[in-house]
Amino acid sequence: EDQVTQSPEALRLQEGESSSLNCSYTVSGLRGLFWYRQDPGKGPEFLFTLYSAGEEKEKERLKATLTKKESFLHITAPKPEDSATYLCAVHPEAGGFKTIFGAGTRLFVKA
Amino acid sequence: KAGVTQTPRYLIKTRGQQVTLSCSPISGHRSVSWYQQTPGQGLQFLFEYFSETQRNKGNFPGRFSGRQFSNSRSEMNVSTLELGDSALYLCASSLGRVMDSPLHFGNGTRLTVT
Numbered sequence: 001e002d003q004v005t006q007s008p009e010a011l012r013l014q015e016g017e018s019s020s021l022n023c024s025y026t027v028s029g030l031r032g033l034f035w036y037r038q039d040p041g042k043g044p045e046f047l048f049t050l051y052s053a054g055e056e057k058e059k060e061r062l063k064a065t066l067t068k069k070e071s072f073l074h075i076t077a078p079k080p081e082d083s084a085t086y087l088c089a090v091h092p093e094a095g096g097f098k099t100i101f102g103a104g105t106r107l108f109v110k111a
Numbered sequence: 112k113a114g115v116t117q118t119p120r121y122l123i124k125t126r127g128q129q130v131t132l133s134c135s136p137i138s139g140h141r142s143v144s145w146y147q148q149t150p151g152q153g154l155q156f157l158f159e160y161f162s163e164t165q166r167n168k169g170n171f172p173g174r175f176s177g178r179q180f181s182n183s184r185s186e187m188n189v190s191t192l193e194l195g196d197s198a199l200y201l202c203a204s205s206l207g208r209v210m211d212s213p214l215h216f217g218n219g220t221r222l223t224v225t
Contacts, residue, residue: 034213034214036214036216041218042218042219043115043201043203043216043217043218043219044154044201044214044216045216046213046214046215049213087154089154097142097144097159097161097166097167097207098144098156098159098167098169099144099156099214100156101146101153101154102153103153104153
């Protein structure tokens with residue numbers, strides 16, 4: 001069964017304290033791995049798509065990387081405005097037009 | 112460019128009633144997906160439509176149904192509401208021509224069943 005597991009469930013950082021979020025996945029075949037950010041009361045906002053192992057994408061303080069079994073979202077020198085829930089999702093080859101989401105990591109950045 | 116619009120933003124219904132939620136996708140997007148989000152289960156896929164055809168369906172009972180119109184707008188219907196249907200219902204649109212198109216979400220409809 002296709003599955004996405006994110007860790008940790010919650011992460012508390014001081015402003016400027018870099019860290020990483022993990023997304024491990026089990027799928028029949030990967031067509032794409034996505035990272036989204038969700039703020040309270042809003043829908044998820046697309047951040048990155050990764051397609052193959054070794055690929056990296058960057059946006060401001062965020063960098064996403066992909067291996068054959070997992071993806072990492074690295075947050076460098078975070079600011080309070082980076083506080084949000086970060087969702088990882090996969091598009092399996094055999095899943096048709098369906099995206100499978102992990103439960104998310106809630107990130108809190110304190111000034 | 113206008114984003115995905117969902118209406119209404121909040122709904123309160125009684126158990127046994129039915130409800131219809133509406134979604135207007137980004138202009139030019141022909142794929143619309145629906146998700147249920149709850150604290151315990153996270154984002155669960157309901158169904159996906161492209162050019163008025165349902166291409167995929169999640170593991171939800173038949174009380175959950177949807178449709179897509181020729182202008183790509185979509186509606187979702189839940190009949191015989193149960194307390195467990197209380198959730199945030201999210202609609203997402205994408206270009207949809209390839210399986211790995213990123214999703215663009217609306218801000219959801221918060222449904223409370225009492």
